[in-house]
Amino acid sequence: MPRANYYGLIMAGGRGTRFWPQSRKTRSKQVLRFFGDQSLIHQTVERLRPVLPPEHIWIVTNEFLRDEIVRQLPQVPRNQIIAEPAQRGTAPCIGVAAHILRSIDPNAVMGVFPADHLILKTARYLRLLRRAFRSAAEGRMTVLGIQPKWVETGYGYIEFPKNVKAGSLELIPVRSFTEKPKKAVAREYVRAGNYFWNAGMFFWRADVYLEALRLHQSKTATVLAALPRFTDKAFSKAFKGCYALCEAESVDRGVLEKAANIVGLAADDIGWSDVGSWNSVYQLADPVKDGNVARSEAVFEDSAGNFVDAGRKFVALLGVRNVVVVDTPDALLIADRNRSQDVGKIVKYLEAMKRDDLL
Numbered sequence: 074m075p076r077a078n079y080y081g082l083i084m085a086g087g088r089g090t091r092f093w094p095q096s097r098k099t100r101s102k103q104v105l106r107f108f109g110d111q112s113l114i115h116q117t118v119e120r121l122r123p124v125l126p127p128e129h130i131w132i133v134t135n136e137f138l139r140d141e142i143v144r145q146l147p148q149v150p151r152n153q154i155i156a157e158p159a160q161r162g163t164a165p166c167i168g169v170a171a172h173i174l175r176s177i178d179p180n181a182v183m184g185v186f187p188a189d190h191l192i193l194k195t196a197r198y199l200r201l202l203r204r205a206f207r208s209a210a211e212g213r214m215t216v217l218g219i220q221p222k223w224v225e226t227g228y229g230y231i232e233f234p235k236n237v238k239a240g241s242l243e244l245i246p247v248r249s250f251t252e253k254p255k256k257a258v259a260r261e262y263v264r265a266g267n268y269f270w271n272a273g274m275f276f277w278r279a280d281v282y283l284e285a286l287r288l289h290q291s292k293t294a295t296v297l298a299a300l301p302r303f304t305d306k307a308f309s310k311a312f313k314g315c316y317a318l319c320e321a322e323s324v325d326r327g328v329l330e331k332a333a334n335i336v337g338l339a340a341d342d343i344g345w346s347d348v349g350s351w352n353s354v355y356q357l358a359d360p361v362k363d364g365n366v367a368r369s370e371a372v373f374e375d376s377a378g379n380f381v382d383a384g385r386k387f388v389a390l391l392g393v394r395n396v397v398v399v400d401t402p403d404a405l406l407i408a409d410r411n412r413s414q415d416v417g418k419i420v421k422y423l424e425a426m427k428r429d430d431l432l
Contacts, residue, residue, distance in 0.1 A: 076124075076182070076206065076210075078178055078180045078181055078182055078210075079124065079125060079129060079182050079183075079184070079206050079210075080125065080129045080130075080131060080174050080178075080181055080182065080183045080184070081121055081124075081125040081129060081130045081131065081183070081184050081185075081186055082131050082132075082133065082167060082170040082183055082184070082185045082186065083114065083117055083118070083130060083131070083132045083133075083186050083187075083188050084133055084163060084166055084167075084185065084186070084187055084188060085103045085114055085132055085133065085134040085138065085142060085188035085189075086133060086134050086135045086138075086157055086160065086166065087101065087102065087103065087188075087189065088101050088102075088420075089101045089102025089103065089105075089189065090416065090417035090420040090421075091349065091350045091351070091413065091414060091416045091417050092105065092350075092351065092416070093404075093406065093416055093417075093419055093420050094399060094400075094401045094403075094404035094405070094406050094431070095382070095399060095401060097431075097432060098137040098138075098432055099137045099138065099141065100141065101137075101138055102189050102348070103138070103142075103188040103189040104138060104141050104142060104145060107348060107354050107357075108191060108357065112145055113188060113189045113190070113191070113348065114132075114142060114145065114146070114188040114189065115145055115146060116191070117186060117187075117188055117189075117190070118130055118146060118148070118149065120192060120195055120198070121184075121186065121202075123199055124199060124202050124203060124206065125184070127146070127148040127149045127150075128149075128150060128153075130149050130153065131153045131154075131155070131170055131173065131174070132146075132149065132153065132154045132155065132188070133155050133156075133157060133166050133169065133170060134154065134155070134156055134157070134188075135156055135157055135160070136156045136157075136158075138156075139154055139155075139156040142154055155169075157169075157316065158312065158313040158316050158317065159316055159317040160321075161293075161316065161317070161319045161320070161321045161322075162320075162321045162322045162323050162324075162327070163322075163323050163324040163325075164286070164290055164293060164319075164320070164322045164323060164324045164326075164327035164328055165290075165293045165296075165297070165316070165319035165320065165321075165322070167185055167275075167282060167324055168282070168283065168286050168290075168293055168294070168297045168319070169297060169300075169312070169316070170183065170185075170279075171183060171279040171280075171282045171283050171286075172279075172283065172297045172298075172300055172303075173303040174279040175279040175280055175283065176302040176303050176304070177302075177303060177304065178279075179280070180278070181278065181279040181280075182206060182209050182210045182276070182277070182278050182279070183209075183276070183277065183278070183279055183282070184202070184205065184206060184209070184274065184275070184276045185273075185274060185275040185276070185324075186273075186274055187272075187273045187274070187347070189347070189348055190272070190273075190345065190346065190347050190348065191344070191345070191346045191347075191348050191357065192343055192344055192345050192346075193343075193344025193345075194342065194343045194344040197340075197341075197342075197343050198340075198343045198344075198345075200242065201217060201242070201338050201340055201343070204242045204244075204338060205217060205274075205276040205338055206276055208244055208276065208336060208338075209276035209277045209278060209281075210278065212278060212281060213244070213277070213334070213335075213336050214275070214276075214277045214281060214282070214285065214329075214332060214334070214335045214336070215244070215275070215276040215277065215335070215336050215337065215338070216231060216247060216271070216272075216274070216275050216276075216329070216335060216336075216337040216338075217272045217274040217275075217276075217337065217338050217340060218231040218233065218269025218270060218271065218272065218337050218338065218339050218340060219269055219270040219272045219340050219343070219345050220239040220240075220269055220270075220339065220340060220341050220342065221262070221263045221268070221269065221270055223263070224256065224259045224260045224263050225259060225270065226253055226254060226255065226256050226259050227253060227349060227414065228253065228270045228271060228347070229250060229251060229252045229253060229270070229271035229325055230250070230251045230254065230259070230262050230268045230269065230270060230271060231247055231249075231250060231268065231269045231270075231271050231337055232247065232248040232249040232250070232251070232262075232267060232268050233245045233246075233247065233248065233267045233268070233269060233337060233339055234246060234248065234267060235265075235266075235267050236267070237266070237267045237269075237339050238339065239269075239339045239340065239341040240339070240340065240341030241339070242338065243338075243339075244336040244337070244338065245336060245337050245338070245339055246334075246335075246336055246337075247335040247336060247337045249330075250271065250325055250329050250330050251268075252325060252326065269337075269339055269340075271325065272340075272345060272347075273347075275324065275329075282328075283297070283298075285328050285332050286328065288331075288332075289327060289328050289331040289332065290320055290322060290327045290328065292318070292319070292320050293319040293320045293322070293327075296315050296316070296318045296319050297319070299311075299315065300312060300315070349414070350413040350414050350416065351380060351397045351399065351408070351410070351413040351416065352380075352397070352410050352411065352413040352414070354366075354380070355380040355397070355410060358380075361373075363376065363377035363378070364377050364378045364379075365377065365378065365379045365380075365381075365390075366379070366380045366381070367380075367381045367382075367388075368380075368381065368382040369381060369382055369383045369384055369385070369386065369387075369388065370383075370385075370386075370387045370388070371383070371387070371388040371389070371390065372387075372388075372389045372390070373390050374389070374390065374391045374392070375391060375392045376390040376391065376392060376393050376394065377394050377395075378394055378395040378410065379393060379394070379395065379396050379397075379398070379410070380396075380397045380398070380410060381398045381399075382398070382399045382400070383398060383399070383400035384400060384401070384402075386400055388400070395409060395410040395411060396408065396409060396410060397409075397410050397413055403430070403431065404431055406419070420432065
């Protein structure tokens with residue numbers, strides 16, 4: 074049964090630039106449908122439902138996405154879907170949510186969740202989730218690590234003690250956090266066996282996080298402490314007026330790397346993916362002949378390992394390997410599938426060219 078003082082913060086402010094041309098400012102990655110009939114953020118809300126009913130979900134996003142998220146998630150109270158007035162990173166984002174939750178429930182225990190991840194083994198995940206909430210309720214800052222499947226330089230890593238056992242519900246002391254290591258370092262981490270991917274899911278009491286913020290991000294803590302209670306009519310205006318004064322910092326660097334006595338759960342295979350690129354979508358899909366994946370009508374002749382998503386347009390591929398083809402009414406992406414992490418460079422080019430019509 075859900076606990077009355079358990080709450081969830083879903084962070085949904087990212088732009089998802091690696092999913093251009095489908096991902097745009099007003100239709101970013103988290104509100105797109107890659108797997109089934111629900112968007113990634115809708116799937117996140119439904120996945121949490123056995124522990125967190127929608128009325129205990131809070132979402133922090135940006136002004137471009139808020140209306141679309143409100144439309145997609147009528148089950149979440151509208152006033153709990155909040156648009157940041159400025160991008161300041163995850164540390165202040167979580168701080169605002171902690172301030173709000175503590176103002177409505179002094180005993181609030183919060184879980185922090187990305188809006189755009191996929192978890193296929195829900196039952197196993199929910200066991201970890203419940204254990205993490207119990208740990209947080211007892212005053213611990215608790216994180217979730219995912220056992221690595223390959224050498225990955227795009228994720229952060231959590232260092233646990235040697236001989237850590239993945240898949241247990243044991244609370245394990247965290248030794249260190251490392252953000253996106255170089256390949257040689259990541260290879261050593263995976264070989265060592267006690268470094269787990271940082272899934273970006275955190276659990277703590279709201280007051281415990283605000284105290285950590287006071288110790289390690291004092292300027293942000295001071296700004297947020299001056300905010301009225303969420304139920305006060307002055308909250309919205311004050312939030313818009315002061316939020317840009319917060320330090321722009323991630324929760325990993327700003328808080329977790331500096332805090333003491335953090336514990337973690339070492340997850341085994343829960344079917345987790347951060348769905349970080351078109352190649353991720355390809356790898357999670359069911360291929361047809363020769364490893365081709367089509368999310369729209371396509372024919373593949375002497376072609377292998379390709380990904381096609383072209384809406385209503387028919388696509389024919391002849392004699393090509395490992396390409397991504399994504400078509401929208403105003404833009405077409407053709408890329409080496411193994412270079413799909415670099416699609417964000419196209420967005421930077423469009424920004425430099427002031428092509429707002431394509432952003």
